[in-house]
Amino acid sequence: MTPLFPDEPRGISVSTAIPGPRSEALRLRHAAVQDARTVHFYQHARKSRGNYIVDVDGNTILDLYGHIACVPLGYNHPDLLDAWRGGRFDWAAGYRPALGIAPPAEWVGIVEGALSRVAPRGLPNLMTVTTGSEAVENAIKTAFVRLARRRRNGAAPSPEDLALTMLNRQPHTNDMKVISFEGAFHGRSLGSLSATRSKAIHKLDFPAFEWPVVAFPANRFPLDENAAYNREAEARSLDQVTALLDADPQIAAVIIEPIQGEGGDRHASAAFFQGLRRITSEREVTLIVDEVQTGAGGTGTFWAHEAWDLPEPPDIVTFSKKMQLGGYYFRPELFPAEPWRIFNTFLGDPLRGAQLEVIIEVIERDDLLGNVVRTGKTLVRELTSLVGRYPGLLSSARGVGTYAAIDVRDPATRDRMVKALQQLGVESGGSGDRSIRFRPALVFEDRHVHEAIDRFDAVAKVLA
């Protein structure tokens, strides 16, 4: 079979510790200016290819992590490089525009073309920004505008309201709220961080809005053996949401990830999300589905929420990461009545948007979603088999498409496992306290699964 990515390296090849001496030398230089403690290694950007990172020490590393789920086509996909070299992006080479003031004509083509082709069903409108956190901030703001408009019932704000606004003391506004779920990650700016519930270290010492949090159902795997438990957990979570919404008319939005990405790859059923849509819809509360990590194909559909067969679409779907720029799609009725309410200087980056256009074309032409579905089946099957071989060490193999994870015995062992895999040339990352997550590129194929599982097996033998 022809590989989806031509001329990839033959496979993993490791000749130094990872990070190696050249990475550590770079880290020393880097750390004189920036925080370099979080860096896994330094990458040789041009030599990296497809699913393989080449680091500055010459190691060829199979990438399951994708720069925290940001690499849709692998490294240096020929279509991206051809577009670059062929001049397709030249209109974006000579300055960075404010897209809300004087956008280049080409931007309109991208927006009405590729970006509209991948719009979630029922959400034809689009706001572009630069990051996932900024996407969430503006999605939440859109929900607040909607609630305030309904409450004012079409009336203009009074002069007194406007004066108090400038003092951060608007009546009935500072206690508007967003519900999020235990384990959620929605970003790190102070608004989005108030909805983030993944780890205390992300939130410690930062003022937060006192918004409510509800239990995420936290499904047990395998799903068929735990159906009754999971159904009950999901019902309890929905009951909590309902109770909060009925008690507090100041709740503007409910925000949720299709699969909790930082919180430990926690899944919920389609029925749960259908219920959440029903509850919020009946009460005209904005449902924000945060697809920053799940969006752009990793689950086998372009958007993870497509798999839920919702009675009606979410109100807002946020994105970033694999999409290369941030933003959100939304229902037409959420369009703010006045311009400038939801606005900023850059409103995204047309150059990253132009690259995204190419990425979407390749996803369509090469049926990369079909590949993700096929590879995902192999991946979850192999992870399940791995768990079967090391039952004291590993558990809860799970995944939708190649958006997959396993749990490890305890947090310390998980960290050791990630480190050991790294030494064998496999780049992975944790999620939650004791999961290892898979966020490979959409060109991840069966042979990469087998190469990865081979290394997992070798490490598990030692740690079991």
Place this chain on the structure above:
Amino acid sequence: MTPLFPDEPRGISVSTAIPGPRSEALRLRHAAVQDARTVHFYQHARKSRGNYIVDVDGNTILDLYGHIACVPLGYNHPDLLDAWRGGRFDWAAGYRPALGIAPPAEWVGIVEGALSRVAPRGLPNLMTVTTGSEAVENAIKTAFVRLARRRRNGAAPSPEDLALTMLNRQPHTNDMKVISFEGAFHGRSLGSLSATRSKAIHKLDFPAFEWPVVAFPANRFPLDENAAYNREAEARSLDQVTALLDADPQIAAVIIEPIQGEGGDRHASAAFFQGLRRITSEREVTLIVDEVQTGAGGTGTFWAHEAWDLPEPPDIVTFSKKMQLGGYYFRPELFPAEPWRIFNTFLGDPLRGAQLEVIIEVIERDDLLGNVVRTGKTLVRELTSLVGRYPGLLSSARGVGTYAAIDVRDPATRDRMVKALQQLGVESGGSGDRSIRFRPALVFEDRHVHEAIDRFDAVAKVLA
């Protein structure tokens, strides 16, 4: 004299209304997906050159606004295009990395090279992000970490603190505060927006932290005729800051722009900023100088605060706009003790950073700061003369470098003036209620000043 920008258009040339029919046709298409109400016109990106925008209707427009102060070298500077075509950015062409996880080796070179050469004196450390708002959010977070560390006196947070953190109810944290100034603009995400005080429409319906606001001195021009008034206004403002800091140990930071950019081009004296530095320094309160709009040369020094001769540096200086990516420089003692406290996925954009490296090289080689100082003198002199010719219409010509403004009789006339200038081929923008701001590129020269003033004069004749 050789022009700083080769082969610019000879001058303004207008053949349609602005926006013209092609712009309006694009707006219709654009508006089907995005909010296009704020768009001035659609730009022909490749034909635009130097200080001149070419729009899709073929008009050649002199640009005083620079996409809200985002265009350092004008449009399609040959050095930027040569670097692009010559392959200098090819390492950044094939994927978008998470810079905190596996940065390309080239990133270290940019950070320790150009980005360190322009570091403000005393602030060798750097955090990069993508936008000004994100820069401010993280600068504020850094100040909160500092205050909390001092309050905990080296002790670790208790398990109870960490548990309450996950509920957004940390003791002594939600009432930590940032002081900002009336008229300030620091961004639109919910944290930075709580410090923004420019216009009610930016803040209406969005929950805000109840942080204090103090008067900005609002200097009267000309400065020499109003010296006593201004001194008193500045003293009152500093007294307010002092009183707040002494009354409330929960104030973590004071944030201020060197010149209020959105708030109406409001200036204060070096003595005022020296006083602010003294007051905050004595109380170990973090002083954040927000140079998102003033940074990167528009005032004739790379950073506007360099002109103040401060007794010691600010603690943090934020940037974005002309810098092409966001970020902030900070003092080494503000480096968080733990990694991951201040972090996000992208941590900026290496491609925009690579372009910035070229931009900084051109600024240095062509002495563009010297040009800004020279042109700025001409500009303010000509604006002053214009005000003298139309005293009932115009007032308060002011500027540092080419970061300049004039006031117009009233808001409605200001808006008419901006529109009329646009029809004559001059792109400008308002600031505050009734100012017109100049934020030209660093290659703006005397002949561009004269061309602009000629159009201002023509419009003023009609409106006076």
